Amino acid sequence: MSERRKQYPFDEIEAQWQSLWDQQKTFRASNPGDPDFDPEKPKYYALDMFPYPSGQGLHVGHPEGYTATDIISRYKRKLGFNVLHPMGWDAFGLPAEQYAIEHGVHPRETTEKNIAHFKAQLQRIGFSYDWDREINTTDPSYYRWTQWIFLKLYNSYFDTESNAARPIAQLIKSREEDFPGESAGERNAYINSRRLAYIDEVAVNWCPALGTVLANEEVIQGKSERGDHPVERKPMRQWMLRITAYCDRLIEELEDLDWPSGIKKLQQNWIGRSEGADVHFTLDAGESASTGDRITVFTTRPDTLFGATYIVLAPEHTLVDEITTSQQLQEVTAYRQTAASKSERERTETSKEKSGVFTGSFAINPVNEEKIPIWIADYVLTSYGTGAIMAVPAHDERDHEFASKFGLEIRQVVDPGKKDDSCFTGEGTVINSSPLIDGLGTPEAKAVMIGNGKEPGWLEKNGAGMPRINFKLRDWLFSRQRYWGEPFPVAWDDAGNHFALSEEELPVEAPAMDDFKPTGTADPPLSKALEWVKLHEHSTRETNTMPQWAGSCWYYLRYCDPDNKHDFISREADDYWMNVDLYVGGTEHAVLHLLYARFWHKVLHDLGYLKTREPFQKLVNQGMILGEDGQKMSKSRGNVVNPDEVINEYGADSLRLYEMFMGPLEQVKPWSMKGVEGVYRFLARVWRLFMEEDQEGKWQLSDKVSNVEPTKKQLRILHETIKKVGHDIESLDFNTAISQMMKLTNEFTSADSRPVSSLAAFLHLLNPFAPHISEELNRIIAAAFPDVAPDEQLANASWPIFNEDYLVDDEMEIVVQVNGKLRDKMIVSKEASEAELEAAAKQLDKVQPFIEGATVRKVIIVPGKLINIVAN
């Protein structure tokens, strides 16, 4: 193809327009306070999920979502909106750091190089970003505010009364009033335990080879995703963010958002709210247990308490040491050791057989005073609920499997109401329990046990338990042992107390280090920068860094006011721009990024810094683009398509158009170079609609383009197209908008006389999709027909208005059916009455045979569409 002559000079056109846009700052959005700001204009905020600038550069999956938001942005500008359409870089992260370690290049260098490459690639596609608002999470002027937000989290607590975050000062004040005699140390400990950012000792995925803690999703089958190194569970002191305080709001406030229902559901499931009860089982006075101790379990089925035939504790449960009898000690110890050596992944492998051991002790079931054995097993997780369960093997599959294996009693207490010989976990009628609940349905029996919201239930009245709501979501492990991340604005004193740095000390920049290799111990690389670490005579800096998620939690806010030196965002900018009207990105961020960003947003909202409760009003996930072989694109498969190559061959407009023409935005679809060629041919057809080659092969305006009145047919298709393209852009159905423009092009191509007024209008429609070619053609006809096409850029000119009058016909085609089967069609006047229609239909030769000798039972008329005669 490179040998072949280009069908139109896209390479010259595209470069020219791109540099013009750049020089003129055509797509600059003005902020409140700017001299050219127009408060009358409505705003529109179209946001892409910003990329991690990897060394590989863009592949054709990136521009899919970017093109969609670009079309919307260009379209909205033409409708008179002030459009915020920015781009930036999520540039902290492990790949740059690993590269640094392996090649001795500072991650800042790699990052800068990668960003430059990414940016150049994006600019070649002709996106209408306001590059004045470009942000980079690794820039100290950016991450100073990431650190500032961390200070807000550190200096806040969650007030359950108002169900919102409040300044920690309020908590300190009320604590002082409530406990005036408390020592400073005690008070400090209490306050620290309530902060939204706090320190905890938690089991983490520690990777010795990489020298860092990894997130669960970075661990694949006990090995690190990057490098395939072994990962072990290890308790470490970590910074945590109290996202669990927001569980309820993160679920409830999803409701008003215009997000795909699947993504909402995914978030709900991730947060995993379940209602139930804590139930206390008293320990039976065994040899080592002291009387009166109790085990608390969490259950969502308090109606099945009478079917609880044993208790299971997580192997790590704190009571295990206390209750294990000497006969069982050896077995229990061995089991706990095995469990501890397993990774989280191995522990939760559902396919594996249940395992566990008996502790030798017993507990008393509070509902019937029965003595039931206490086991430990790794299918009970220490991190959920109370780390202990009551096992009801008749009505829980996991308990059933366990009981069957170890010969424990299985007692049925729910009647399914139908024949069911499997383990029944659904709702039914209570049996074999007690007069208290026997005969009740599952929901009623639950209510008796836990209460109905007004009246306390049996458990509470008898001191045997409490209603309780549990969540799967855990607090967010927020520290990493890495160099290439935001340092914490925190330090430690000699006594081991942490304290926040002041806002004036921000940004806390990482020291320039030559050696950022992991230390091989739990100490982060920053601990090697001894001078930096030492803050004052009696204090040292925190040496952990923040995870990659941090910067992306609030970047959408910074775009609104990127150069603000005094605030992370000004009140005016927040008021005006937020929230995001359209957010487009991949499903891979459906849970974590979106959940974390929503959490931070809510905290900042609670503290009075933001007006909105939610950041992203409308969310769309673009579908993945597969390789030509229908497989996921990957280097190893060799099916990766580089947008640069596509642009070299066919131009940026063709790339943009094909990305959108492939199919519905949200759908997964395979790439096809033949398909690119198809849209390229379409653009060439558009070009030749206006242009023709002279003897020397130079392009000039075609004689066929003239200032004539369009025909009725031409007007009709033009206005159909104006209507459809506008509608389809609004609903993000770009593929069908493009096909309509192809239809129009075909129609006008076959015309000998091409009315310039119609063609000019068409260029407006094409402009958001293929901005370079449309601007160029518009410039050419504006020069030749100044009365028809004003000499202005399409980017700034108004979207055409369609006129419904051109769409209606005097006549219409009506489908004639007999008994629902198509028999004929007829052309009738638009004014024809139903009776006239019926009479005309019955006269048709192709209809007659089917109604002859039959009784007409019914005639169905769909106005303007069809007539159906029901006869037998």
Added chain:
RNA sequence: GCCGACGUAGCCCAAUUGGUAGAGGCAAGCGACUUAAAAUCGCUCAAGUGCGGGUUCGAGUCCCGCCGUCGGCACCA
């Protein structure tokens, strides 16, 4: 196992509240132009909508039961 998305010409995909299965592109075939080819222009071809039931005058569309592909979650009591 659970949740979600998708199954329509050879391929990618269209088809208002149920109302003519086809808009567009790719591929294929034919013709025009050409010494010839490419490019271009014009024309043509093709499925009865994954399978089985049901509702309806009428089902790609609604309901029930399956099958397949892809993605996500996965012992959360």
